[in-house]
Amino acid sequence: MSWAQAILLARGLSRGWGGICSTALTGAPFSQVTPQAPRGLHCSTAAHQPDSPLVPRPPEPQRGLVKALAPHEELFRQAPDGVRDKASFVQAVQNFTQYNVHKRGHVDFIYLALRKMREYGVERDLAIYNLLLDIFPKEVFRPRNIFHSIFLHYPRQQECGIAVLEQMENHGVMPNKETEFLLTQIFGRKSYPMLKFVRMKLWFTRFKNINPFPVPRDLPQDPVDLARLALRHMEPDLSARVTVYQMPLSKDSTDATDPTEPHIIGIQSPDQQAALAHHDPAHPIFVEGPFSLWLRDKCVYYHILRADLLPPEEREVEEIPEEWNLYYPMQLDLAYGRSSWDDYEFNIDEVEEGPVFAICMAGAHDQATLAKWIQGLQETNPTLARIPVVFRLSPSSGELLASSSGLEEPPLTPPEGREEEENNQQRQQQSQS
């Protein structure tokens, strides 16, 4: 048994190395945060892998400049009118199975199909994944005896199967009975894809509703709507009001000479208004930002209007007036309070921060735009006119801004027609910077 372990360990090590090398070059398409945890759990048992995607690189690693055709690429070009939808994808897969009775090169084809799924907009379609799994020949890769099960039986095929499941996982697709049936037919019960399947079944149900602040699956395309959503997402107070201070000028009508008017959308709750009204005009308030906020695969930037925390000696202690409640005493006149023995709270270090008076999202992050926001705020907050406002705008918005100028204006349309590799490259740059 120790011998077997040693072999597994060696394999794990080699895979680990492969993983380290491959992270530099490839990156799995992350959806949101959720897949992280199951991924980690998955890795822990098989072997210690870094966060490498299971989709191996295509045989020809040179990418970007000249794209060599992957095998079977032509199958995906056959669509007569260039429409890329579910039907044409299914057609391509069916063509493969029809013309390739012996299923030669099916592993390559499945990897290719997996990469193509986004383009066809079927990456969240369970039926398609089942269709892909269906390409595998049945019964061939099932382990026949105990040694088959101990050693990785048909490793390439099993990894391919795992890759399909992995992509499902990344897109949050829950496998169903049919998937299970296919996997048992192809790889048998005691196989790694089956293990992955079982784990997905276990954890997906648990993680499905784990996010207490769910983001809708399809984000609005309009930047104004998106900003509205993001602001609501950040603001805990339900009575807060979203105000559109400036609508974006439509880009078609204006040419480059016109100064474009970026959108400015702000949110403020009644409590924040009251706090701003009570703010001492002697202390300045600050406009800070931009800070980034990720909504699924989109990054938006926001600014806040905040003040510094008052020094403790200037804070007003709220005291209970003597004659307040007509019916019962509001405080007890006892000589002792709750002592440290009776303090059952957890020991939490709380960092007190100054109040935030408003949040805004604008199309541009320059001072002129934000000054317009402050002007708009003055209509509802008259005291703001008397308080000095300091703009503290950071040139770069954290780690992401340096390399991703393209993301500054978040892409309004899903990256259709863009190759997966390009996406990967971009992410890879981000992660390096």
Next chain:
Amino acid sequence: MSGCGLFLRSAAAARLGRARVAFTASRRPLRTSPPSQAFAKELFLGKIEKKEVFPFPEVSQDELNEINQFVGPVEKFFTEEVDSQKIDREGKIPNETLEKLKSLGLFGMQVPEEYGGLGLSNTMYARLGEIISLDCSIAVTLAAHQAIGLKGIILAGSEEQKARYLPKLASGEHVAAFCLTEPASGSDAASIRTRATLSEDKKHYVLNGSKVWITNGGLASVFTVFAKTEVVDSNGSVKDKVTAFIVERDFGGITSGKPEDKLGIRGSNTCEVHFENTRVPVENVLGEVGGGFKVAMNILNSGRFSMGSAVAGMLKKLIEMTAEYACTRKQFNRNLSEFGLIQEKFALMAQKAYVMESMAYLTAGMLDQPGFPDCSIEAAMVKVFSSEAAWQCVSEALQVLGGSGYMRDYPYERILRDSRILLIFEGTNEILRMYIALTGLQHAGRILTARVKQLKQGNVTTIMETVSQRVRDSLGRTVDLGLTGKLGAVHPSMEDSAHKLEQNVHDFSRTVETLLLRFGKTIVEEQLVLKRVANILINLYGMTAVLSRASRSIRVGLQNHDHEVLLANIFCTEAYYQNLFALSQLDKSDQRRQERRTPRSSEHWHPTPTVLTWLSPPAVGMTKWLLQQILRKISMN
């Protein structure tokens, strides 16, 4: 420290005695009124002040005759001449009814005789309340007039004010109203917006503002109004303080809105009252300038006890009507009254009515004792208990009546609608629970402070005393507060119930102590805890009241006293288990917290948290062992 260690019992007694002595000694010089008799407050310390509640207060024969003189004609009037249904439909009490009420003297029941009132004692007032409440609209109108409207003049008015206003108010020529509530201010005195400013010649206050939901607002010609005035402090700063004024409608600038359309008590007049530049002479300030808060509190606290008897009167009438129905309606050849589930409802109604009546008259009796006893907690308890019982009983009565209870042709649905207001006005029950619990805890806290301090400083004797007390409690010592036995106040037929009461009182005082230890001042914020404390106290008071009353009934040999004993025993048993449940809820959270802090101790033996959390587990074991040895020695002796 003579009673250290070995003589635990005497030490405990001595300690209590010392605390009491220290307490009275420290407070006596401050006291201006005769010693306040606080039965409910003492319950927080695990003591039953027997002489306050045993024997049940009685009225003298003269008084009884007097009451009967009044009660006869009033009862006749209410049963024969008052048409409650018509009052409810039309939303107005007819003028001739009001005139008759005035001629009966019902507008001045508690006004002293020298000012033309009836000068009834609290007990007699409560008795009359039973009859008046046969029509809730009239009862509310009268209560708004005299329980709160003119009460301010009786309690805080000067001689001139009394002489000027009370005679006309007592005769009913003038109707009074109490103007406190504002759109933005219910129980929050700080947000009162009505303002009174002193005129330049310093002879008038100019009153501006509006009040809402004023009962009798449309009828009244004398208002007790609370408004903010500027008061110069002792240190020279100007502050806004509440001041009470007597305002006549003739002062001008007073307008009342149209009567509100209400769910129940539709015959009573409720409306907004607006004051616009009303000029009030300086002489009409009630009490001191800036002292309106105290006036308002006193008025509100004093007016509540009568609700118990009033509700009981109404309930007795309702039981009568319902019983008639249940005894005549036949289903399956049997009267409804023969079915167990129906009988249960009647038992419930009879029990609640009996308890609230006992509580109300016990409180009235306490109030009638010489001096000015402070029974505001008791009065609040009567109010909470009776209003909730009323709602429950009326609902059960409707259930007995089935469909006819739901029809507008019958009086039952009106009674249901009318009784809903009881839980809301005169301080909502929630707010009164806070009052009951916090006032009691304040009292208990003062006395326990000294002991708690010693505990926290680690005074060995105090710790030993406390621990030994806990151990004795945990060994199941029966509590004896002296209610039963040879010279006991409670009749032997209710011995069990008396023991239950004693047990509850004892446990309650322990819980109060733990709660104070646990929360200290912050207990004000623990409303759910306070609610349970108040519920337990209300039950304890109810138990005391019925035990006292039933004991008296047996000893005097009243008719049907066996029924009273039955009702008392049923109530005591129920209340006992309710209390146990509430106490366990209050303790349980403590235990859970305790376990979280010291996960090592798997045993459930846990004396006061404060004591044992200092001691390491071996020390705890040692202490336990030592105490057991000591106790064994004591028991062998």
